[in-house]
Amino acid sequence: MRRRKFFINLGSDNPSSDLRAPVQGVPHVASPGPAIFTNALVRTQENKTVRFYDDLIRGKQVLINLMYATCEGACPLVTANLVKVHEALKDRMGKDLFMYSMTVKPEEDDPAALKSYAQMHRALRPGWTFLTGDPYDLETIRYRLFAMNHIAIDTNIYGHTSFLLIINDATNRWLHVDPLASMSTVLRKISWADPPKTREQIMEENKKLQQQIDLERKMFGYRMNS
Amino acid sequence: MSRSKQKESKEKPGHKLTRRSMLKMGAAAGAVTILSPTILTSRKSTVYAQGTVAEPVLCPPTPVPQSPPHTPFVDDLPIPSPAIPQFLSPTPTEAANIGGGEAARDPHQRWAEFTPAVTYQLEMKAGTHQFHRDYLPSYIWGFNGKYPGPTILNAYGIPSLVRFKNSLPTSTSSFGTNTSTIHLHNGHTASESDGFAGDFFAPPLFKDNHYANAYAGIDDFGGFPKGDPREAQFTYWYHDHMMAETANNNYLGLNGVYLLYNDKCPPWEFSTPGSIRLPAYYGVTDIPLFLGFKRFCATDATNGRTEMFQVVGAAAPGTDKFTVNGKIQPKLAVRRRKYRFRLINSGVVLNWNFSLHGPTGAQKPMTVIASDGNLLRTPADVSATSGFPTLEVHVASRMDVIIDFSQFNIGDSVYLKENTQTPQFVSTPTPPDAAPGVPIGTVVMRFDVIGNTIIPDTPPIPSTLTDLPPIPAAAPGVDPFEWGFRFIPGQADGNNFRVSHSSVAESNANHTATFLPFDPFRVDHVVLRGSTEEWIIRNDTLAGAWLHPVHIHLEEGRILERTVCSVPSATGCLPANRTPVALLPWEDGNNARRDVYPVPGQHRLRIRLAFRDFHGRYLIHCHNMNHEDAFMMVRWDVVESMAELHKRREQINAERIARGEAPLYKKEELG
Numbered sequence: 001m002r003r004r005k006f007f008i009n010l011g012s013d014n015p016s017s018d019l020r021a022p023v024q025g026v027p028h029v030a031s032p033g034p035a036i037f038t039n040a041l042v043r044t045q046e047n048k049t050v051r052f053y054d055d056l057i058r059g060k061q062v063l064i065n066l067m068y069a070t071c072e073g074a075c076p077l078v079t080a081n082l083v084k085v086h087e088a089l090k091d092r093m094g095k096d097l098f099m100y101s102m103t104v105k106p107e108e109d110d111p112a113a114l115k116s117y118a119q120m121h122r123a124l125r126p127g128w129t130f131l132t133g134d135p136y137d138l139e140t141i142r143y144r145l146f147a148m149n150h151i152a153i154d155t156n157i158y159g160h161t162s163f164l165l166i167i168n169d170a171t172n173r174w175l176h177v178d179p180l181a182s183m184s185t186v187l188r189k190i191s192w193a194d195p196p197k198t199r200e201q202i203m204e205e206n207k208k209l210q211q212q213i214d215l216e217r218k219m220f221g222y223r224m225n226s
Numbered sequence: 227m228s229r230s231k232q233k234e235s236k237e238k239p240g241h242k243l244t245r246r247s248m249l250k251m252g253a254a255a256g257a258v259t260i261l262s263p264t265i266l267t268s269r270k271s272t273v274y275a276q277g278t279v280a281e282p283v284l285c286p287p288t289p290v291p292q293s294p295p296h297t298p299f300v301d302d303l304p305i306p307s308p309a310i311p312q313f314l315s316p317t318p319t320e321a322a323n324i325g326g327g328e329a330a331r332d333p334h335q336r337w338a339e340f341t342p343a344v345t346y347q348l349e350m351k352a353g354t355h356q357f358h359r360d361y362l363p364s365y366i367w368g369f370n371g372k373y374p375g376p377t378i379l380n381a382y383g384i385p386s387l388v389r390f391k392n393s394l395p396t397s398t399s400s401f402g403t404n405t406s407t408i409h410l411h412n413g414h415t416a417s418e419s420d421g422f423a424g425d426f427f428a429p430p431l432f433k434d435n436h437y438a439n440a441y442a443g444i445d446d447f448g449g450f451p452k453g454d455p456r457e458a459q460f461t462y463w464y465h466d467h468m469m470a471e472t473a474n475n476n477y478l479g480l481n482g483v484y485l486l487y488n489d490k491c492p493p494w495e496f497s498t499p500g501s502i503r504l505p506a507y508y509g510v511t512d513i514p515l516f517l518g519f520k521r522f523c524a525t526d527a528t529n530g531r532t533e534m535f536q537v538v539g540a541a542a543p544g545t546d547k548f549t550v551n552g553k554i555q556p557k558l559a560v561r562r563r564k565y566r567f568r569l570i571n572s573g574v575v576l577n578w579n580f581s582l583h584g585p586t587g588a589q590k591p592m593t594v595i596a597s598d599g600n601l602l603r604t605p606a607d608v609s610a611t612s613g614f615p616t617l618e619v620h621v622a623s624r625m626d627v628i629i630d631f632s633q634f635n636i637g638d639s640v641y642l643k644e645n646t647q648t649p650q651f652v653s654t655p656t657p658p659d660a661a662p663g664v665p666i667g668t669v670v671m672r673f674d675v676i677g678n679t680i681i682p683d684t685p686p687i688p689s690t691l692t693d694l695p696p697i698p699a700a701a702p703g704v705d706p707f708e709w710g711f712r713f714i715p716g717q718a719d720g721n722n723f724r725v726s727h728s729s730v731a732e733s734n735a736n737h738t739a740t741f742l743p744f745d746p747f748r749v750d751h752v753v754l755r756g757s758t759e760e761w762i763i764r765n766d767t768l769a770g771a772w773l774h775p776v777h778i779h780l781e782e783g784r785i786l787e788r789t790v791c792s793v794p795s796a797t798g799c800l801p802a803n804r805t806p807v808a809l810l811p812w813e814d815g816n817n818a819r820r821d822v823y824p825v826p827g828q829h830r831l832r833i834r835l836a837f838r839d840f841h842g843r844y845l846i847h848c849h850n851m852n853h854e855d856a857f858m859m860v861r862w863d864v865v866e867s868m869a870e871l872h873k874r875r876e877q878i879n880a881e882r883i884a885r886g887e888a889p890l891y892k893k894e895e896l897g
Contacts, residue, residue, distance in 0.1 A: 030399070035286065144288070171397065177470065178857055182745040185857075189470060192403060196396045199274045202428050203327070210322055210330035221870065222863065223332060223843065225747045 024051070028059045030172040036144050040137035042102075045115040045130040052141065056129070061168040061193055062098045065179060066142065068105040069117040074162050078179045079121045081186065082164070085179075086125050088187055094127030097190075102131040104157045106138050168193040184225075274396060274430055279352040281399040282365035282533045285523035291535055293522040293546050295653030296358045296554050298660075299672045303556040305509035306483055306516065309376035311344045318342060318387050318434045328434060329427030335416040335840055339452075340438040342387035347432075348375060350406055350480060351393040354531075357547070358554040361532040362525050366479035367394060367402050373552045374516045374572070375464070375482025379508060382458065382488040383451030385439050391432040401536045402478045403471035404429055409779070410484060411622055412462045412599045412821050414442045417842020420779055423469040423859065424746025424843075439486060442781065443695075444839045445756065451488070453839075456695040458488050459599040459782070459819075461568045461624045463516070469746060473574045473851035477534070481572050483514045490601075490692065495684050502691060503684050504595065505566040505628065511681065512566040513558070517619070517670070519545035519576050519647075520554075537575075545576065546651040548644060550671050555652070557672045560640075562632040563679035564687075566595070569617075569625045574851040577773065577824075578619040579646040580670070581608065582629065585638045587662035589615070593687055596626035597812035600782060600819040601692040606811035614810065616645050620775035622849040623822040625812065628687055631675050640673040697784045697815055698758035698836040703894050705729050706760035706832065707751060710798065711774045711825065711848055711858060712741050713767050723848070723858035727751055729890055740887050743857035744847070748881075751862035751890075752874040754897065758836040760786075767827035768794050774853065776823045776831075779844040780864070783823070783833040784815030791828040804830060822849060837864050871897035 027033020037053040050056060065082065067075040079101070086093055093099065101123070103109040109117075114130035117123075123130075132138070142157075145165055164179040166189060177189040197205075212226040285291055316326040320337040324330065353371030354363035369375030369390075380386050394404035405428045409421030418425075419435035427433055438444070441453025449455075465481035466472060485508070487493045489500035493508060505511035521535040521544060537544030547554050571578055584590045591609035594617060595602060608617045608627070619625050634640060641660050649667025657666045700706075710726035724741030727750045742748070753759060761783070763776050788807045791799035807829070812818050815834070823831050847859030865871050875896050879889035 032286070147287075172399065174401075175403075175471075178743050181743040181857055182748065184747060185470075185743075185745055192405070197428070199430060202431065206330050206427070206431060207324050210324050213330055213332065217332070222841075222865070224749075226330075 024054055027053075028169050031058070031169045032172070033058075038137065038141055038144065040133060040141065042131045042133035042137065043111050045111050045118055045124075047111040052137075056098070056100060056131075057167070057169050059170050060098055061096055061170070062100060062166075063190065064100045064102060064145065064165040064167065065163065066104050066146065067101050067117075068103045069109045069113045070105075073158070074180065076121065078162065078164070079123055081179050081183070082128075083122055083125075084183055085186055085190070086123075086128060088183065089190070090125075093125065097127065099128040100131055101128070102138060102141065104138070104142065106132045106135045166190050166193045168195070171195065277352050277393065277395055279354060279365065279371070280529070281352075281395065281397075282531060283526065283529050284399065284401075284533055285526075285535060287536070291521070291523050292651055293520070293535070294361060294525050294532060295651070296360045296547075298555045298652055298657065298666055298669065299557040300359050301553045301556045303513070303515075303558040303671060304551045304553060305513065306372070306374045306377045306551060308508065309346050309348065309378045311346055314345045314347060314387075314389050318345065318389070318436075327431055329425075329431040331425065331433065332418040332842065334418060334434075334436045335842070336438060336444070337436065340385035340436070340440065342436065343384050344380060344386040345389065346378060346386065347389040347391060348482075349391040349393050352395050352398070352400075355479065355552055357520065357522070357532070357549060357552060361522065361554075362527070362530050364522065364532055364534050365400055366534075367400070367475065368479040369482050373479035375480075377483040377485065377508070377514065378464070379485050379493070380437075380439055380487070382439055382441065382486055386437050388435050388437065388464075389432050390435060392427055392429040394429050396429055400478060401474050403468055403475060405471075406466050406468050406475060406480065408433070408435060408464055409467035410435065410437060410462055410464045411777075412459050412624075412782075413437060414440070414457075414459075414780065414839065416840040417844060417864075420842075420844065421467040422746070422843050422861075423467050423472075423744070423845060423847075423854075424861075426468050442836075442838050446838075454695055455488070455490075456693050457782070458486075458490060458601070458692075460486055460491055460596060460601070461514075461570065461599040461626055462486065463570050463572065463622075463624070465572070469744070470855050470857070473855050474536070476572065476851055477520075477537070477574050481516075483516060483568070483570065485514075485568075495681070502688050504687070505564050505684050507681070511563070511684075512568070514551070514568045514570060515671070516551050516570050516572055517578060518549040518552070518572050519574070520547045520549055521545045522547065546648070548650050548670050555650075555669060555671060557674055559676045560631050560673045561677050561679040562634065562636065562675060563681070563683035564628050564630045564632070567627050567629060569619050569627065571619045571621050571623055573621045573849070575621065576647055577621060577775065578644055578670075580617045580619065581615060581643050581645055583641045583643055583661055583664050584634060585640070585661055587659075587664050590633065590640065592617070592627040592629045594625055594627050594812050595687065595691060597624070597818045598782070598821045599624050599626075602812060603690060603692060603694050603817045604811065605687055605689075605691060606817075618824070620773070620822055620824045620849070621851065622775060622777055623824075629673075631673065632679075632683065634675045636675055636677055638675045640675065642670045642673070643668050644670050694816075694819065697786070698834045700760045700834065701758060704759065705892070705895070706762050707890075708762040708764060709776070709846060709860070710741065710764045710766055711776060712765070713772050713853075713858075723853045723856035725750075725846070725858055725860045727860060727890065728888075729892070740885060742860075744854075744859035744861070746843075746861060748861065749843075749863050749874070749878065750860045752871060752878065753837045753862065753864055754868065754871045755837055755839070755841050755864050755866055758834060760832065760834050763823050763825050763831045763833065764798070765825040765827050765829055766796055766798060768796050773824055773826040774848040774858070775850060776825055776846065777849040778821060778823070778835065778846045780840065781835050781837060782819040782821050783835045784819060785809060785813050785823065785831055785833050786815050787832040788813075789830045791830075794828050799828065799830065840864065841866050868897050
C-alpha cells in the first residue's frame with residue numbers, strides 16, 4: 001500500500017491541538033491533505049454531509065475499509081471483525097481513533113441502506129461512520145487511497161474490500177492490514193500508526209514481553225503468544 | 227569530494243527541515259510554533275533515534291514518475307565493504323540482556339557449544355546513497371547507513387554473533403516501518419536468531435543474532451567444524467523480515483551479503499588441502515552482484531536528493547531501473563581469467579532471467595556452480611547450446627556463476643542481459659543497442675576486459691564440485707504434507723494471499739483445507755527435531771504468471787519432482803492430471819539443494835527435508851515480499867520430544883476441527 005509523507009511532523013504530538021482547520025482544505029502539518037484525500041462532500045449513514053479531509057481525516061488516526069450493503073462475500077466477515085476491533089479499542093474510538101466504512105456502490109447504497117447494514121451488523125457505534133456520496137468522488141478516493149498500481153486489483157471494485165487502511169494523518173503514517181487476519185495481528189498493525197512512543201515506554205514493553213516469554217516457557221515449554 | 231559527501235556534510239544534526247518543506251509548512255500550519263526550539267526539545271523523548279540525515283520529501287504518488295535518465299556504464303561497480311569485527315559492550319549474553327537494552331527473546335540455543343569467537347555490530351539507520359553519477363543522493367535505510375550493508379565474511383567453525391542495533395528514525399517521512407527483525411537467509415540458525423517475522427523490535431533496542439556457522443547435522447556428525455561438511459553453504463544474505471512490512475524495509479535498503487568459507491571454498495585460490503580452487507578473492511575475483519529493482523522521483527535540487535519512489539504494494543510494472551550493488555548500469559573492469567559472481571536477488575518482487583552476451587551480441591557461456599548458496603554436484607552451463615539459454619534468479623534466490631573472460635579479447639565489452647522484465651528506462655531518446663540484439667535497457671551491467679590476468683587463473687572448473695548428502699528418506703507411514711499457495715483475485719472476497727496446509731489424502735480429493743493469513747501466534751505444523759518429512763508446495767493460481775518463490779527457513783531441501791496440472795484447476799490438481807516437468811540442473815535434488823522453491827501457477831513441487839539441531843519457531847512463505855506482507859506465510863515449529871510432538875499435533879488437529887476443517891494428522895502421525 002502506498003503511503004505518502006511530504007513532510008516530517010515536527011509539530012505537536014497531540015493531533016487534537018491542531019484539529020481546528022482554520023481554512024477549508026488545509027492539510028495537517030505532516031499530511032498531503034486534500035491533494036491525496038480529496039475534500040469531497042460525502043454523506044454519513046445519518047444523512048449528514050461532511051467534508052472527507054477536513055471533517056474525517058485531518059489530524060486524526062483513522063481506519064478505512066470499503067464495503068457495500070448487499071455484499072455477501074468478505075464484507076460481512078470484515079465488518080464482524082471490525083466490530084471486534086471497535087470492541088477492543090472502544091476507549092479510543094471517537095476520541096483519537098475513528099473508523100470509516102465507505103461503500104463501493106454509492107448508486108445502490110444511500111444513507112438509509114448503510115444505516116440498516118450497520119444496524120444489522122451491530123456496527124452503529126461511536127466513532128464509526130458509514131459513508132456514501134457521489135460515485136465519481138468515491139471512485140477517486142478509492143483510487144487515491146487504495147490503489148496498488150495493479151490493473152487486475154485496482155479496476156475491480158471488489159478488489160480492495162479485504163484491505164483495512166490505517167492512517168495517522170498527524171504523522172502521515174499509512175499502513176494497511178488484511179482485516180480477516182487474527183485480531184492480535186490487526187490490533188498490532190493499528191498500533192503501529194499510534195504516535196511515537198518514548199524510550200521508557202519501549203523499554204517497559206520489552207521488559208513485559210520478556211516476562212511473558214519466560215512465563216510461557218515455564219508453563220508450556222515453548223513460546224506461543226509472545 | 228563526491229556530491230553525496232558534500233551533501234551529507236551540509237546536513238547538521240537536528241536540522242531536519244528543508245527550505246522547501248519549511249515554505250510549504252509555513253503556508254500550512256503557521257511555522258512559528260513548529261520551528262521553535264522549545265518544541266524540538268520537548269519532543270526529545272520520542273526522537274531519541276532520529277539521527278542526522280534529513281528525512282525525504284517524497285514526490286506525489288500520482289502520476290507514477292518516470293525515473294530520471296542516466297548515462298549507461300559510467301559508474302564502477304561498487305564492492306560492499308566487509309564488516310569489521312568488534313568487541314561489543316555490553317558483552318553478549320545467553321539470555322536476553324533486557325536491562326542493557328536487548329530485545330526480548332528466548333535464550334540462545336547451543337550457546338556454550340558455539341561460544342561466539344567473532345562479534346560484529348550492524349546499526350540499522352537512515353543514510354543516503356547515490357544510485358548513479360547523474361543522480362543526487364537518495365534517502366535509504368541501511369546497515370551502518372549503507373546500501374548494500376557491509377558484507378560479513380566468515381568461516382565454518384568460527385561461531386559468530388551479530389548485534390543488530392535498531393537506530394532507525396522514530397519519526398520518518400519515508401515509507402519504512404522502524405521496527406525490524408533480521409533473517410540470515412539460508413542460515414541453519416536457531417529460532418531466536420532466525421529473524422522470525424513476529425520477533426521485531428523497535429529503536430533503541432538491539433538484538434544479538436547468534437550464528438553457529440556449523441554445518442547442518444551437528445547432532446550426528448562430530449569433527450571440526452561440527453556437522454556434515456556436505457551441508458556446506460556459501461552465499462547467504464541477511465535482510466529485514468519485519469512482519470507485514472518486509473517489502474518497504476528491504477526496498478529502503480535493509481539488506482546485505484554474508485559469505486562463509488571452508489576448506490573446499492577458502493578465500494584464496496592457491497592449492498590447499500580439500501580446496502576445489504574456485505575464483506575466491508573477495509571483491510577481486512569473487513564478486514557479489516546484489517541485484518535490485520528501483521524507481522526514482524525526479525531529482526529535487528532544492529533538497530539535494532533523488533528520492534526513491536515507493537513501488538511497494540505495486541506489482542511488476544512498478545520499477546524502471548535495475549541496480550547492482552546499489553548502482554544503475556555499472557561497469558566492471560575484468561582481466562582475461564575466471565571470475566566467480568554471486569548473483570543475489572534482493573527483491574523486492576521481481577525475478578531475474580540472465581544471459582551473457584559478447585561484443586557482437588552473441589550469447590557467451592557462464593557456468594552455474596551453486597544454487598541458493600549450495601554447490602551443485604555437477605556444474606551446468608547457461609549458453610545458447612547447453613539447452614539452458616537463460617538463468618532465472620527468483621526473489622531471495624542466489625546463483626553463483628563462473629564467467630571465464632579468457633574467451634574474450636582485450637578491449638571487449640561483455641553484457642549481462644535481463645530477458646524477462648520490461649527493459650529499464652535509460653534516457654530519451656533511447657541510446658543505441660549495447661550490442662546487436664542487446665537493447666540498452668536490458669543490460670544489467672557491463673564487463674570491460676582490460677587486460678591479461680595478473681593473478682594466475684584458477685584451474686578448470688572441476689566436473690564434480692561436491693558430494694551431496696543423501697536425500698532424506700521419508701518416514702514410513704507418514705504421508706507428505708502439502709502447502710497450498712493461493713492468490714484469490716478480486717472477487718467479492720477481496721484479494722487474499724493465503725497458504726493452506728493439508729494432508730495429501732485431503733488434497734487428492736480436491737482439498738477443502740482452509741486458506742489462512744499469517745498469524746505469528748498460530749502454528750500450522752509441528753515437526754520433531756531429527757525427523758525427515760516430504761512436503762508438497764503447490765500453487766493453485768490459474769495464470770502462470772503468478773509465480774511464488776517459496777522459501778523455507780532452517781533447512782535446505784531437495785526437490786524430487788515438479789508437475790504441472792494438465793487440466794488447470796483453481797481448487798487443486800487431481801493426481802491423474804499431474805504431468806511431470808523436467809527439473810533444471812540447479813533445482814534437481816540429485817544435483818542441487820535449494821531453500822527457495824519457484825512455483826509457477828498450477829505447479830506442484832515435491833521436496834524432502836530433514837529438521838536438525840535446533841528447535842523453535844520457523845516459517846514457510848512466499849518470498850515475493852508483497853505477498854509475504856499480505857500474509858502469504860505460515861509458522862511451523864520444531865519440537866524436541868515425541869511427547870511434545872504428540873501434544874502439539876493433537877492441539878493442531880483440535881484447532882482445525884474447531885475451524886470446521888479436517889484434522890491434519892492421522893493417528894500414526896500424531897507421534
